[in-house]
Amino acid sequence: MVLDLVVIGTAITLGPLHNSAFILLLCSRRGTRKGLAFLLSWLANLIAVIAVVVLLTGGQPPSRHSAPSTAAVAAKLAIGLILVLYGAHRRRRPPRPHGPPRWTARIDSASWISAAALAWLLQPWGLVGAGAATAIEADLSSAGDWIALTGYCLLATLSLIVMEMYAVWAPAAAEARLNTLRAWLGRHQEQLIVTLSLLAGLWLTAASIYELVA
Numbered sequence: 001m002v003l004d005l006v007v008i009g010t011a012i013t014l015g016p017l018h019n020s021a022f023i024l025l026l027c028s029r030r031g032t033r034k035g036l037a038f039l040l041s042w043l044a045n046l047i048a049v050i051a052v053v054v055l056l057t058g059g060q061p062p063s064r065h066s067a068p069s070t071a072a073v074a075a076k077l078a079i080g081l082i083l084v085l086y087g088a089h090r091r092r093r094p095p096r097p098h099g100p101p102r103w104t105a106r107i108d109s110a111s112w113i114s115a116a117a118l119a120w121l122l123q124p125w126g127l128v129g130a131g132a133a134t135a136i137e138a139d140l141s142s143a144g145d146w147i148a149l150t151g152y153c154l155l156a157t158l159s160l161i162v163m164e165m166y167a168v169w170a171p172a173a174a175e176a177r178l179n180t181l182r183a184w185l186g187r188h189q190e191q192l193i194v195t196l197s198l199l200a201g202l203w204l205t206a207a208s209i210y211e212l213v214a
Helices: 002-013 016-026 031-057 067-092 102-106 112-122 125-135 143-155 158-169 171-213
Strands: none
Touching: 002 125, 002 143, 002 158, 002 171, 016 031, 016 112, 016 158, 016 171, 031 112, 031 125, 031 143, 031 158, 067 125, 067 171, 125 143, 125 171, 143 158, 158 171
8 A cells, every 4th residue: 555655646746737837826926825725725635535535444444355445446447547548648649739728827816715726626636536545445543554644645745845845935046946847847748747647557557456366
């Protein structure tokens, strides 16, 4: 479970779409406040999904190869295959170039509520679902599993936490460097999406097949 959560959390935190949007928020008027709203909403979504899973399982993992356990592994396998197919499709047929989303033109006037809603919209729900299917294995009587789930939520939010802290502590330097990072993400967005989709998808597919046959 721990290794799966590390892979999923890393794939989530490195996603170029939400990181680019977050940089736009940070560099806008009252950016650190809007960035904080985005960050807290992002983290709250992750925690809420894990909390639902824990409530459903009662904090006790289902028996290996039982119906709930098999269904969770099958869900991870399906998500892994979808990610692989999606990455392969985008690699063969990248989307046509298009301008920035319309909401970017209204970023300065955006409220903290809009920033929080944007975090919900940009969350990679396929990977979040894979994290939820993995969290079914958590045994909350074990301190190690508590640490693993907490670490997963923080890892999946790590890029946002680092950028928010940087913008608070060194706003002038942060704006210049974060804009440079956003430009780089824009140039390499397609390669990053394809790479993350394929790597995370292949890992989830292989790990799920192993769990089903072992």
